[in-house]
Amino acid sequence: MTNTTRTEIIAVGTEILLGQIANTNAQWMSEQLAINGINTYYHTVVGDNLDRIVEALEIAANRSDVIIINGGLGPTQDDVSREAFQQLSKMSIVEESKSLEKIKAYYRKQGQQMTSNNLRQARVFADSLVLDNQVGMAPGNLVEYNGKKWIFLPGVPKEMKQIFTDEVIPYLKKMNGEMIIQSTVLRFSGIGESALEDKLEELITNQDNPTIAPLAQKDGVTIRLTAKAEKKEEARHLIQDVKERILSQVGKYYYGEDDDTVEGTVLDLLRTNNITIGAAESLTGGAFSDKLVSLEGASTAFKGAVVCYDEEVKRNVLHVTSDTLANHGTVSSTCAIELAKHTASMLNSTIGISFTGVAGPGEVERKEVGTVYIGIYDQRTGYEYVESCFFQGDRAQIRYRSVLQGYNLLLHYLKNS
């Protein structure tokens, strides 16, 4: 690959210089560029100040080939990225009719009064490439000037990511010639990074195409395989070969690829088996259900849940027995199994899952913070199981880990039943 294109990312936003947020946009873009074989040479952050943005653009013009300006395209007076580039390039700015129409339609639909500054967002450079923003208002913009590419993207992460993925990456790949980089992420749950790396040590050391990069993520461990080849078929073949060697050793922890998630795999398994699930959530407070409902098509397998945060709800709605409450308490395996059973019966779901425990900061029923019971019940067979867990961390971490462990248990159960 003969790619020596120098890419620079200029983030515009005083909030970054005040330390209110980290420049995670630049991180994400750099990662995407690296995956596609494009090198980032510089990150710059400059505040919402016209003169300083102009200076930053001048510096970039002298040292970089592709310059990405991120932010400063919004409706307010301090959004001046376009004005800064205009000062440098003397190019004219026009209102783009499609975006203009979109902004007006939005306010019509909301029945809200539109202030005129909102229309500022529809401005692009004349004779440039407009990059469609499918998530928000301000379109991206790609301008060729003095032999350099200038790419303007909104600062809102979701909007930036959509435009970057759909428009910028394909454009840059085409520009750089079609050297094939193929990348696949293998996903694992129920095993730590060092244990996984240990099992694959020889393979990782001796392999350089594809490269094998393990990474601990918040919700498990991934391995990224990245192959380079002249042709797509060849790159795919290289990856497939190493993937098989990896799975022959750690296949039992594997659940999917790329954008697959544990909850998505669980949903697929439920749908494949034509069964449904319902939940009883105490300390998780709806977070388990929320993850499932965030997936399209959840309705085919998810019945619903009872968030039984209060003891009264456990007793009166989910009919945990007085005996259980008196002798074992709400934070107990007995309570967990009753919750799983009764929620399955009440919501008429094949499987019931329950979460009860102590998220902190204080103890409950003399049970230590981090004590969690997860129950699973299958109405078809009467199968019941309780996992007794102990999670480290603060309230948010304990709740997050409980949900994750719930999905891991379901994954394991559904794969093996």
Add this chain to the structure above:
Amino acid sequence: MTNTTRTEIIAVGTEILLGQIANTNAQWMSEQLAINGINTYYHTVVGDNLDRIVEALEIAANRSDVIIINGGLGPTQDDVSREAFQQLSKMSIVEESKSLEKIKAYYRKQGQQMTSNNLRQARVFADSLVLDNQVGMAPGNLVEYNGKKWIFLPGVPKEMKQIFTDEVIPYLKKMNGEMIIQSTVLRFSGIGESALEDKLEELITNQDNPTIAPLAQKDGVTIRLTAKAEKKEEARHLIQDVKERILSQVGKYYYGEDDDTVEGTVLDLLRTNNITIGAAESLTGGAFSDKLVSLEGASTAFKGAVVCYDEEVKRNVLHVTSDTLANHGTVSSTCAIELAKHTASMLNSTIGISFTGVAGPGEVERKEVGTVYIGIYDQRTGYEYVESCFFQGDRAQIRYRSVLQGYNLLLHYLKNS
């Protein structure tokens, strides 16, 4: 305050340009500087490449007064921050005896063979200020050159933070004179950034102490007020005065300051009024409850919820009438109000809130994606209210905005009832 010192942070590290990590060091330093009234004007990230670091230092020399170089002080061959500055300044580099001794002692203690490159870390510029590293090996270094301050800090966050806190901040504060900076964030909901700015335009334009900086956040709009004064009392007074002028115009959208959240304010209002809440969540799928349970002390006011994702659960568990389902459907204001009423009664909560709508991607009951009804019912008075909403965006955004709007409605209801 006569502080116009321009500070720039140059992070040296290819791992940042590859997107492996975000530049959180720069965020942290900028935040610390801002708290202490020192303005950061630029962040730059450059890779471990001698020529490009030299160029970055030259750019900084032309535009900044205090230049912080973070990273590139370690033992390996690609740690070349000192060499780059030497090329610029022609200053000589010496081994610092105290650090040298520390490194040798460390390896003696470990009983490990020390490779000679470890001693590279003890190098500092001649006649400069050595900044003691109490956590690791490489000391920080502060150099005066051509009227500018050049501060070298290790890239390891823990080491950087210790030296920054103990050495750099006190030095810079002394340099700038002891000026007081006071900063407060005002939080608003139910109004957009441009509408807010529109209402406050005159104030924003004419006000420079405190400065007024509006910012659109994911969950609302904030205004940061930053005042500078000789004394804390004076800075506070300046902020209080402008805050009052702002609230006199947009007070009805205001809900709190600094780290306050809408859901936290709602929880406080529930507790103050000694009342409880329960939820019926269809499209939001537990996300409303999850937000409340994420708060410590939610148990005093939150009873629980029924996630009634499936129509069967709406009918059989929450007893939405056949008439409503047949004539209005699940996505209707009639259904929303029944859900709110019945969940309050079932969970024995003072207030019931309900969410039903179409998160997409497909239509439901011929209702367009984005159509959402939020119901509120108060058992004490029989008060009932339904908000008919239309949200733009994808599934995640529609669900997120529904939850947010639910909290906004509760906030408004609780503030005014």
